[in-house]
Amino acid sequence: MKKILIGIVAFILFCAIPFSVAALVVAPRWAMVEVLNVWSVTSNKKMTYSGTTKYSSQVTTAVGKWNGHISGVISKKSSGAGNVVISDVSVIGGNTAGRTTFKSGTGRKNSTVVFATTVMDSATAIQRAVAVTHEFGHTLGLAESTMGTLCVMHPNAAQTTSNNNLCNADRANYTYMYNNKY
Numbered sequence: 447m448k449k450i451l452i453g454i455v456a457f458i459l460f461c462a463i464p465f466s467v468a469a470l471v472v473a474p475r476w477a478m479v480e481v482l483n484v485w486s487v488t489s490n491k492k493m494t495y496s497g498t499t500k501y502s503s504q505v506t507t508a509v510g511k512w513n514g515h516i517s518g519v520i521s522k523k524s525s526g527a528g529n530v531v532i533s534d535v536s537v538i539g540g541n542t543a544g545r546t547t548f549k550s551g552t553g554r555k556n557s558t559v560v561f562a563t564t565v566m567d568s569a570t571a572i573q574r575a576v577a578v579t580h581e582f583g584h585t586l587g588l589a590e591s592t593m594g595t596l597c598v599m600h601p602n603a604a605q606t607t608s609n610n611n612l613c614n615a616d617r618a619n620y621t622y623m624y625n626n627k628y
C-alpha cells in the first residue's frame with residue numbers, strides 16, 4: 447500500500463501558517479537557486495488553472511503577483527481541467543494552510559492545490575493571499591526558500607502578515623525556471 451501511494455504521489459508540499467511571532471530572518475546577500483525538479487508549466491511556457499475555491503480573490507491576487515514578474519504565463523482555464531486543479535478541504539493537518547501535489551515523476555507534471563478552510567478561514571486576508579501565492583509558486587517549480595520570511599516561498603512567509611510581495615529570491619528563482627526549465 448505504501449509503495450502504491452508513493453507511486454501515485456510524487457511530490458507533496460505542505461505549507462503551514464504559523465501564528466506565533468517569528469524572529470526576523472535577514473535574507474543572505476547572495477541568493478541561490480531554490481527550485482524543484484517538477485513543475486506544471488507547459489513547454490510553451492504557459493500554465494492554466496481550474497477548479498473551485500472560496501479563496502478565488504486570493505487566487506487572482508496570487509496570479510497577479512507571479513504574472514507581474516513574468517507576464518502571461520498563468521491563466522484561468524474556462525472549461526475542463528487546467529494544468530493546476532484547485533480545491534478546498536476542511537483540514538490538511540495541524541496549521542497547514544495549503545498543499546501542492548504533483549503527478550508522479552519529474553519535469554513537466556500537472557498538479558493539484560488544496561487549501562484547508564479551517565486554517566485559511568482563521569487567517570488574515572494577507573495571510574490567505576500569501577498562502578495562495580506560495581502554493582502557486584510551487585506549481586511554477588519553486589521550492590521552499592531559505593531567504594527569509596519576506597520571501598513568499600519561505601515556508602513561514604505567512605508569519606509576516608503585512609507582506610504579500612515577491613522578494614528578490616522569489617523573482618530570481620522564477621526567472622531561472624522560465625529561462626532554463628520550462
Ligand SMILES: [Zn+2]
Binds near residue numbers: 584590
Ligand atoms: Zn511550501
